[in-house]
Amino acid sequence: MPRDRRQLRSQRLRQVNFQGDALRLGMNWTEEDLGKPQVLVDSAYGHGHPGTFHFRPLIEEVSNGVFEAGGKPGVFTVSDICDGVAQAHAGMSYSLVSRDIMTAMIEIHALGHPHDGMVLISGNDKSVPAHLMAIARCNLPAIHVPGGTQLNGPDYITSDQMWGLGASVERGETPREELERAQLVACPTCGACQFMGSASTGQILSEALGLALPGSALIPVPFSRHLRYARAAGKQILELIAEDITPDRILTRQAFENALIVHAATGGSTNALLHLPAIAREVGIELTIDDFDRVHRQVPVLANAKTTGKYPVEYLWYAGGVPAIMLEVQDLLHLDCLTVTGKTVGENLADVERSGFFAETRGYLRNVHVEREEVLRPRSDPFGPQGGIAVLRGNLAPRGAMVKYFSVPVEMHAHTGPARVFDDEDSAVEALLARRIEPGDVVVIRFEGPRANGMPEMYFATAIIAADPALSSTTAVVTDGRFSGAAKGPAVGHVTPEALDGGPIALVEEGDLIEINIPERSLAVVGSARKRLPRDELARVLEERRGRWSPPTPRRNAGILSLYSRVASGSDQGASLT
Numbered sequence: 001m002p003r004d005r006r007q008l009r010s011q012r013l014r015q016v017n018f019q020g021d022a023l024r025l026g027m028n029w030t031e032e033d034l035g036k037p038q039v040l041v042d043s044a045y046g047h048g049h050p051g052t053f054h055f056r057p058l059i060e061e062v063s064n065g066v067f068e069a070g071g072k073p074g075v076f077t078v079s080d081i082c083d084g085v086a087q088a089h090a091g092m093s094y095s096l097v098s099r100d101i102m103t104a105m106i107e108i109h110a111l112g113h114p115h116d117g118m119v120l121i122s123g124n125d126k127s128v129p130a131h132l133m134a135i136a137r138c139n140l141p142a143i144h145v146p147g148g149t150q151l152n153g154p155d156y157i158t159s160d161q162m163w164g165l166g167a168s169v170e171r172g173e174t175p176r177e178e179l180e181r182a183q184l185v186a187c188p189t190c191g192a193c194q195f196m197g198s199a200s201t202g203q204i205l206s207e208a209l210g211l212a213l214p215g216s217a218l219i220p221v222p223f224s225r226h227l228r229y230a231r232a233a234g235k236q237i238l239e240l241i242a243e244d245i246t247p248d249r250i251l252t253r254q255a256f257e258n259a260l261i262v263h264a265a266t267g268g269s270t271n272a273l274l275h276l277p278a279i280a281r282e283v284g285i286e287l288t289i290d291d292f293d294r295v296h297r298q299v300p301v302l303a304n305a306k307t308t309g310k311y312p313v314e315y316l317w318y319a320g321g322v323p324a325i326m327l328e329v330q331d332l333l334h335l336d337c338l339t340v341t342g343k344t345v346g347e348n349l350a351d352v353e354r355s356g357f358f359a360e361t362r363g364y365l366r367n368v369h370v371e372r373e374e375v376l377r378p379r380s381d382p383f384g385p386q387g388g389i390a391v392l393r394g395n396l397a398p399r400g401a402m403v404k405y406f407s408v409p410v411e412m413h414a415h416t417g418p419a420r421v422f423d424d425e426d427s428a429v430e431a432l433l434a435r436r437i438e439p440g441d442v443v444v445i446r447f448e449g450p451r452a453n454g455m456p457e458m459y460f461a462t463a464i465i466a467a468d469p470a471l472s473s474t475t476a477v478v479t480d481g482r483f484s485g486a487a488k489g490p491a492v493g494h495v496t497p498e499a500l501d502g503g504p505i506a507l508v509e510e511g512d513l514i515e516i517n518i519p520e521r522s523l524a525v526v527g528s529a530r531k532r533l534p535r536d537e538l539a540r541v542l543e544e545r546r547g548r549w550s551p552p553t554p555r556r557n558a559g560i561l562s563l564y565s566r567v568a569s570g571s572d573q574g575a576s577l578t
Contacts, residue, residue, distance in 0.1 A: 008241075009140075010038040013114035020114070029072070036072040037241050039234075040110050040118035040140075044102070044127035044147075046079025051124035051147055051199060054190035054221055058145060058230040062119045065234020071241075073234070074115065078105040080127040083198070083457060083484065084159060088429075093454035095126060096274070096482070097564045100577040102130035103137065110138040117241045119233050123147020123192045125485070128202030129275035135211060135247050136282035141240035142247055143233045143340045144211045146203035148221040150191035152312040158194050159186040160307060160486040163460060164467025170433055191221035194312035196305040197485030201268035205276065207322040208262035210250045210339030214348045215357055218317040239342060251283045254334035258345065260291060261332050264299035264387025265325050266316075267308055269485025270404050273389065273494060278574030289391045289400050289494075289572050293521070296387030301406055302328055302377045307486045308407040309383060311375050318364040319376040323352040328379055392492065394524035395542070396478070396504050396514065399496040399572050405518045407488035409473040413519060415490065417442040417476065418530050419512040423552075424448065425458050425481065432464045432471075439474035442514040446505045447552065448481030449498025450568035450575040454561050459484040462491045476516055478523070480505055482571065492516060492523060494571040500551055501570075507545040 014021060014034070021034050041062050045055035063073040080102060086092045110118055117140050120131040124147065135142040152158075165182055168174035192199035203217035213236070216229045239245075256276065263272050273289055280287035302325065305313050326333060327349055335346030343351070352358070362372055377383045388406035393399075405413065417440045422428040428445045431437055443465075449455055458481045465471045466489045476490035480498035483491050497503030504525070508514070513527030527533045528541055556562040569576050 008037055008116050010114040010116050011035065033072045036070060037116045037238060038114060039066045039071045039073050039237055040076060040113070040115040041066065041073045042076045042078065042106050042109055042118060043121035044080045044124065045077050045121070048079055049082030049085055049124065050150060050187050050190040051082065051192050052079060052127070055121055055147065057227060058121050061227045061230035062121065062145065062234040065231040066119070066237065069235040069238035071238050074113065076109045078102050080122070080124060080130070083125045084193070087457065088460050092456035093561055095457070096450065096455045096575055097560055097577070099126040099130045099133070099275070101560065102127060103133040106131065106134035107137055110134065110140055115140060117141035117237045119143050119145060119237050121145045121147060121230070123199060123203055125198040125202070125271065128199070128206060129279065132206060132209070132211060132279045133282050136251055136279050139246050139248055141237060141245055142211070143213070143237050143240070144206045145230050145233045146206055146212055146217045146219070148191045148219045148226050149200060149313050149317070150187060150194050151189045151220055151222065152194045152314055153185045153188050156306070156312060157182055157186050158306060158312070160193065160195060160463070160484070162186060163463035167433060167464045167467060189221055193486070194314060195307045195486050196267055196269065196303065196313055198269040198271040199485070200313045201263065201266070201272055201485055202275070204262060204266055204268065204322055205259045205272060208259040208326070209255050210337055210345065211247070213340065214323050214352050215321050217322050218313050220314050220317065236340065240340060243342060245338070245340070245342060248283055250338050250340065251279070251285070252337060253285055255337045256280050256285060256287050257295070258333050258337060260295040261299050261329055262322065262325055264296045264389070265301065265329050266303040267301040267305065267384065267388040267406050270389065270402055270483055270487070270493065271485055273402055274482065274571060274575050278576045281574060281576070289402060292389050293391035296389045299329060299332065299387045300379065300382030301384030301386070301388055302379070302382055304375055304377060304383045307488050311370070315365065315370065315375045318361050319372045320358050320361055323349055324358065324376055327353070328376070390518050390521060392516070392518070392521050392523040394522045396508070396525050397495045397523045398504065399570065401492050401495040401523050403490070403492045403518060404487070408490045408518065411473060412476065412490040414517045415476055416513055416515040416526065419444045419508050419510060419514050421446070421508055421510050425456065425461055428461045429464065432461060437471065437475060439470050441475050442516070443475065443477045444505065444508050444514070445477065445479040445481060446499035446508070448479055449500060450571060451565045452480070452498060452500035453555055454564055455482050455571060455575055457482055457484045458491070458493065459487055462487045462489060465489055478505070478514060480571070490516065496570045496572045498570065502549065502551065504542065506549060507542055509545070
């Protein structure tokens, strides 16, 4: 407990708001409860998807831990939407902006009421970055509880595979019964999807930043250990309040460097390029896409995890989870960074090594006869020689674009092909389903950036390409939209400036030659009408096009997407409302 309870925010505000006590007593608070440290227990609980449906026991255990340690929990909820459910229709445009709205609602919960600290529970694509942004913004003592991962389905089937199956059914190549059988078993439990997508990546980054308890990211949801982590977080938050350990002491430049290193080692989702800079900005730290490129050049991919790799992320926790990953790269980490345990990263890793954590987790790998080194490779024999992300620049993306090059076939690391231009994803998907895209083409999907359309994922298009043997190693996608963390193949996204702002991608015409060169980190228009042009002649062509270009009418003139269209920053700056 604080040495002087009057130092607590909740107790200071009781001295000026005489109605507040009466209202709380109306919720069956006791008079003793009123004097306790007040802890916000906020979660993304809801019925939208398997990643949040199981949160009620976690909420109860966090609350039990708060009570045991002498605090009073206040339970609030801001649910999220599922990127998988939002795919392939207009709902996907709401996904990215929902991150910022969730952040704002948690800020309102945390600071609108007199809370002294908070424990936030989330595990999915937008809820985790929203919670981490809120922790940074509110700067109250805080702990994040990752929502855990699903158990894997039979034959390692995962829900992202439904897109390729669905496309095959639409073409009449696969019986619908095969798709329906796969749908029945792809999500056998609650939790985040079993691949290294945005949900799993977010949980890992939370722990790498020092905001989650060691070993708590990616725990399989059915395990009772998950409940114990929640109880422990509820108890630990009282220690953080007592010691006044606030997020600004944890979220340092060095902590973000640690997160980048772990992101590279796990081959994490491309969406981290949107989320980590937005979190860093909340504590006044400038984190750029070039920081990702720099770190990913230095750190190899060690995690053999789906979708690029072989194993579900459940197995990554069995291999030792984030602590095991950090131990493999500890010579690169800032081990003196403070964490929510009240200890440093280095002290946490030493504690984990002394505990029975690794003996427990790796026993599960022995159950399935998989060697730890198969799932989490040693530095001497990495899964990939560098981290998964490359940042590209050139006359098509002056402020940058990104590609998860670790999942790109080697023969596509340098590729030049004719542009097939579409002003929305639906048109591109229609062309792909009708097989109007040929091997070697570069599918350009534009006007899908943050301001144009909320920056939806172009996952359906990339999934169709990845599932087609004729296109998967020959055909690229270039877009000012973004991709699912599960996307694989030659997919270049986050092109900035976006088309709506007059970025060069708006000037591309059918048949232009697009050159992607990952080793040289370049993305450029190099020709017109399927012919390569000298640089000065090409510059004149593009300038002439700019002279007759005008922005299209905004797609949204009402609602939250209209606001997002007016104020969102570029994807190179986190695509944020603030």
